[in-house]
Amino acid sequence: MTNKDLQLLEEIVNTDIPNLIPKFMNEAFNNGTREIEHPLDCTVTEKLKEISSKMRDEDDDYRIFCFADDIKDIWKLVIQKSIKCLRYFDTREPYIEYPSKHPVAYGVEELSDYFDKYISFESMLYGGGKYYRDHVIHVFRVWLLGLQCLLDDDGKYLKKIEIQRDIEINCFEKISIWSMIALTHDLGYPLEKAQGIIDRTKDMMKCFISNPTVSMDLSFNGIQTNMNDFVVRFISSKMIEVNNKCPKEECDEIERRYVARIQPKYYNKFQKSLERYNHGILSAIILYKLLRYFLESDFNINEDYQFGQEEARQFYIHREILRAVASHTCRDIYHLDMLSFSFLLIVVDDAQEWGRKRISELYVNKDSSYEFCSIVPSFDVHESQHRDETIKIHSFKAKEKFSFKNESDLRDTFLSLYKQCRGYKEIFRDGQDTIRRNFNFEKQCDISFENTKSVNYVVQLIISYDDRPRFTITVSGDTPRALNKFGVKYFEEIFKPYMVEKLESSSKEYSNTYEIIDQSE
Structure with a gap:
């Protein structure tokens, strides 16, 4: 039986990514002469090959944990390249027109520092719940498993998946969106489980203190609450096209305009999810606060604030990443569409069960x-x-x-x-x-x-x-x-x-x- 991690790694690194990209893209962007950084470029695939070369078919499901440090480096690198790729194809940015300029992924260092603290904290989480399982190697496996689905059969799923009807995104952008979603969807897990650790600590202290007081408070207040609410409003909104009146002979030349409107059902469901400290919505908030890519998102629901076509497209790309991450732990939201990243995350996240030890399995x-x-x-x-x-x-x-x-x-x-x-x-x-x-x-x-x-x-x-x-x-x-x-x-x-x-x-x-x-x- 082939080791599942090895099988996934080999399938990903052996995929001919350039052939999955429509020809018009290379023609549109500098005739294909410029190398575009993306989550599966040669730098990333070489690192994946290094891991796969050290694995064997007969290895058990826990062999991958020997490469935890390498995977942490790949985690950071893929997020950097995903942001750079998404910025590159944003036509409001200068990178297509000026080849000497290169996009920078600001905030990834801060996000990586948080991920390091997450890794250190995970040993405590194994004691925080009977059924706690690995969430570090897990996100890497979710990323690989999702890529396998997207790239299989000449990238059929990759070509079909969309973020919004009539919103065009290319294959590089789709891979970047999936990479961001898969690798960050559990960032809020320690914060969700921290309250349980506090409660257990308090319960243990009752053995020698009659009424123990644990002062740590995980609630939000003040400016934090306002910013969290802004994020919830952002991921709960959609674009509506404005019917600007114009002479018939000029209509074809006028850019389509949009306004943002909150979808109340999404807003209330995500608010409830935040109230319960579900780690999906917490992960989305962490992403928004730490990565400048999200802080620079355009969002305004004022009646007189209108978005252009590219602004609306970028709004949906940013929103798709945050909404997919937030909704994977929000069961109040039901799903209609298989051709969405939210659907893919839920089914792939659930399918990734191999090699996830529980605390009850560590010693027996x-x-x-x-x-x-x-x-x-x-x-x-x-x-x-x-x-x-x-x-x-x-x-x-x-x-x-x-x-x-x-x-x-x-x-x-x-x-x-x-x-x-x-x-x-x-x-x-x-x-x-x-x-x-x-x-x-x-x-x-x-x-x-x-x-x-x-x-x-x-x-x-x-x-x-x-x-x-x-x-x-x-x-x-x-x-x-x-x-x-x-x-x-x-x-x-x-x-x-x-x-x-x-x-x-x-x-x-x-x-x-x-x-x-x-x-x-």
């Missing part, structure tokens, strides 16, 4: 094994007709495998997968405009149990654009007798208080399928 050997198999996006699978609108339906499938030695782990995993299923059902729930949802989502987990090798399980979650979500478990065996134990009563004991319904059985293949139903939904 696991009685289970996990293998990440694949995530496969497919496009234009079929079409749906809504009134006068034809909607192209895409699909996203994730697959993984588990193997267990004891029944307790097996039962816990069934429950864990159902909890995960409920999270997906919440963010992909039905709501206003979801009749225009353009994807089907499917997750499949193949499970084997060593004590009953004759029995295997397939757990499947399917969320369809035109049907209710389903969570099913198919039990299959070599003989009918092997299935006797695993009936409705067996799963009712595991999934109390949810209802278990037997859907179908196959005497030929000796399999039974059960659906777990939450009657409150």
Whole structure:
């Protein structure tokens, strides 16, 4: 079995990036004579090659942790190059017209210092929660896994993904946007968990102090609150085109103008997320405050403040990065579009499970094994007709495998997968405009149990654009007798208080399928 990290690294470094870029881009920018810094340029790919050259197929999932210092350097370098690339293609900046000028990524040093403190603090976080897992190597893996999705099949996903209808962004910009999102989406995690550490400290002090007082306060106030609110307003807004009146013969020459307007539902949901100290919105605020790239974003909701076309385009690029980061922990927001970076972050972040040790696994050997198999996006699978609108339906499938030695782990995993299923059902729930949802989502987990090798399980979650979500478990065996134990009563004991319904059985293949139903939904 090929080491998953090695597989991802090799796929990324062997991708011919220039061939994914439309030819018109090279012709438009100095006839391709100028080398553009971007997150997958030769400098970055050489560093990725150095890591992959030191890994072997037979390495376990924890081999990548030996390169933590190298990955930290790559983290900083990729963010620098992402900002430089995005600034380069901003036509308001001078870099295209004056080749001797080069963009600078101001604030990355400060962000890198924060990341260093994050790394130092992570050892404390392992003690801050029973289920805490690595978040440093994790963001690097999320970045690689997302790049694999975007670049696969000649970059089909990369070409299709967008930030806003009618807003054009090139492939360099898309890779930069994804790099910023993936590598920074968990920056606020220590701040979210710090309150739990404070509470645990206070609880421990009760053993020898009757009413301990811990003075640290994580709340915001004053200017901090005002600035945080500005960030929330920024990521909760959209552009509306202004209908400026002009003579018919001059309309084609007048630049389209826009005004910014707050979307109240996004605003209230992100405010609630900030109130709860969810690390997504905290990460977005950290990015905005530390990187000058975001501090120089144009945003004004005054009636008389109008944006030009490039200003509106840049607004959406800045907003997309911050909104995707903020929304990945905000379950009040539901998702309609598979061709968005917000969707990609959520599914890739969730899929990255391999090699993430919990504190309970640091000192004992696991009685289970996990293998990440694949995530496969497919496009234009079929079409749906809504009134006068034809909607192209895409699909996203994730697959993984588990193997267990004891029944307790097996039962816990069934429950864990159902909890995960409920999270997906919440963010992909039905709501206003979801009749225009353009994807089907499917997750499949193949499970084997060593004590009953004759029995295997397939757990499947399917969320369809035109049907209710389903969570099913198919039990299959070599003989009918092997299935006797695993009936409705067996799963009712595991999934109390949810209802278990037997859907179908196959005497030929000796399999039974059960659906777990939450009657409150």
